[in-house]
Amino acid sequence: MNELFVSLVELIRVTSAEIPADVHRAILHSLEQEKKGTIAESAMKIIDQNIALAKRKSQPICQDTGSIIFYVDCPVGFDQITFEETARDAVKEATKKGFLRQNSVDSLNGKNDGTNVGPGSPVIHFHQHRHNSIEVRLVLKGGGCENVGAQYSLPNEKLKANRDLDGCRKVILDAVLQAQGKGCGPGILGVCIGGDRATGYEYSKQQFLRVLDDSNPMEELDKLEKDITKTANELGIGPMGFGGKTTLLGTKITASNRLPASFFVSISYMCWAYRRQGISLAPAGSLEKWLY
Amino acid sequence: MISLHTPIQESALRTLKVGDAVTISGTIFTGRDAVHKYLHEGGQLPPEVKLQGGVIYHCGPVVMQDATGGYKVTAAGPTTSIREEPYQAAIIKEFGLRGVIGKGGMGEKTLNACKEYGCVYFHAIGGAAQVLAECVKKVRNVYMLEKFGSPEAIWELEVENFPVFVTMDAQGNSLHQSVFNASQAALLDRV
Numbered sequence: 016m017n018e019l020f021v022s023l024v025e026l027i028r029v030t031s032a033e034i035p036a037d038v039h040r041a042i043l044h045s046l047e048q049e050k051k052g053t054i055a056e057s058a059m060k061i062i063d064q065n066i067a068l069a070k071r072k073s074q075p076i077c078q079d080t081g082s083i084i085f086y087v088d089c090p091v092g093f094d095q096i097t098f099e100e101t102a103r104d105a106v107k108e109a110t111k112k113g114f115l116r117q118n119s120v121d122s123l124n125g126k127n128d129g130t131n132v133g134p135g136s137p138v139i140h141f142h143q144h145r146h147n148s149i150e151v152r153l154v155l156k157g158g159g160c161e162n163v164g165a166q167y168s169l170p171n172e173k174l175k176a177n178r179d180l181d182g183c184r185k186v187i188l189d190a191v192l193q194a195q196g197k198g199c200g201p202g203i204l205g206v207c208i209g210g211d212r213a214t215g216y217e218y219s220k221q222q223f224l225r226v227l228d229d230s231n232p233m234e235e236l237d238k239l240e241k242d243i244t245k246t247a248n249e250l251g252i253g254p255m256g257f258g259g260k261t262t263l264l265g266t267k268i269t270a271s272n273r274l275p276a277s278f279f280v281s282i283s284y285m286c287w288a289y290r291r292q293g294i295s296l297a298p299a300g301s302l303e304k305w306l307y
Numbered sequence: 308m309i310s311l312h313t314p315i316q317e318s319a320l321r322t323l324k325v326g327d328a329v330t331i332s333g334t335i336f337t338g339r340d341a342v343h344k345y346l347h348e349g350g351q352l353p354p355e356v357k358l359q360g361g362v363i364y365h366c367g368p369v370v371m372q373d374a375t376g377g378y379k380v381t382a383a384g385p386t387t388s389i390r391e392e393p394y395q396a397a398i399i400k401e402f403g404l405r406g407v408i409g410k411g412g413m414g415e416k417t418l419n420a421c422k423e424y425g426c427v428y429f430h431a432i433g434g435a436a437q438v439l440a441e442c443v444k445k446v447r448n449v450y451m452l453e454k455f456g457s458p459e460a461i462w463e464l465e466v467e468n469f470p471v472f473v474t475m476d477a478q479g480n481s482l483h484q485s486v487f488n489a490s491q492a493a494l495l496d497r498v
Contacts (some may be wrong), residue, residue: 054326054472061432061470068437078382078436078458113381116456125341127456159387159410159433163356175498185498190473191496196483197387199433229497246497250490252460256411257472258486288434 019300055259196256367458412483
């Protein structure tokens with residue numbers, strides 16, 4: 016069988032069933048933080064049990080296996096067409112095996128053909144580089160958390176948010192307030208300051224490729240990331256919005272140039288069921304190593 | 308921990324309050340966006356779907372079919388309930404629903420219907436698809452599978468000790484409203 020196909024099906028299986036180690040550590044930390052005997056603590060216990068059970072049974076952590084988003088870093092001359100065809104076949108196979116839910120619906124007539132393959136699904140982003148390695152990262156992002164993403168245009172009079180980092184802080188925290196309960200917290204924010212409406216959201220999602228315990232190389236953004244997480248966790252929203260100590264597990268922010276007329280702050284929310292994995296591939300497509 | 312079995316009696320339900328941890332056993336029906344819109348537009352359910360006095364679960368499960376045609380639920384966490392806010396109150400009234408299971412809570416219309424007609428909003432843990440699938444002991448039937456597709460179909464499930472938390476009770480209390488108000492006030496102090 017085609018080695019690339021086998022590797023991609025395995026990538027989908029592991030992404031759907033196993034939470035990355037950095038996220039699991041953050042969840043365990045948050046379980047310890049919650050007050051004993053509260054329903055917030057009970058929620059975190061169930062979440063922790065669920066993580067173990069999904070891995071043991073090799074079944075989806077969450078039934079909403081989400082948008083299927085591949086990020087491919089590849090050398091010059093890499094055959095993107097074959098990759099895309101193989102990825103579509105791998106998605107169909109993973110769906111048949113139950114690693115993915117039948118999750119892709121025709122927006123015009125509501126039909127679900129059960130394959131997960133169609134216009135816009137899966138999403139594949141290619142990025143060329145000048146060395147020989149091939150790295151494939153996958154994010155499965157559920158609809159509940161996608162629905163609470165938000166894009167603000169500064170200035171925002173209602174939130175008294177001007178075109179500066181303090182204005183960014185205000186709208187990001189407003190997004191946390193508005194998302195409560197709906198996005199399966201504790202969550203993780205991916206934010207892009209700047210860009211246009213499309214790239215702003217795009218780059219905000221790419222922040223989910225970072226590990227939770229990294230630091231932002233830009234000092235002012237690193238400071239803002241830590242401040243947002245800390246402040247959000249003082250609001251008492253808590254796991255699932257039940258009230259409690261952990262509202263966010265982390266915040267990741269990037270900045271992109273903007274037009275003089277535009278100042279967007281785009282916020283993507285990731286639920287605790289943060290499904291992100293990656294593999295590096297040998298030239299023929301066999302799996303060399305896991306990236307997270 | 309409070310154990311409830313379907314059909315849930317109104318008297319038992321009226322004593323539940325926000326913050327209670329509950330387990331549900333018995334029969335529940337899944338129903339989400341497509342079903343709610345369909346009912347809102349006057350669509351009729353197959354006669355076998357006995358929602359009267361029942362419990363509806365906002366859920367689009369992963370369901371696998373074995374070689375003999377039998378179904379098994381392999382992942383079954385809740386979906387976000389607020390999308391059904393325009394429709395839920397009328398459905399609670401029409402079918403005399405005793406319970407709605409979902410996540411994220413619902414709005415004032417649903418809260419008022421819970422109080423008026425005797426229904427409770429049970430919050431399941433979002434994303435906990437495996438823990439909750441373990442509680443699904445049997446798929447009794449499926450309805451409207453062809454029309455709505457697997458995640459949106461009506462799955463009749465037999466559940467055992469399905470863990471939920473009361474976040475909107477039949478006395479007019481909503482945990483979601485109180486947490487929102489408190490967190491909004493806390494945020495105002497910090498911006």
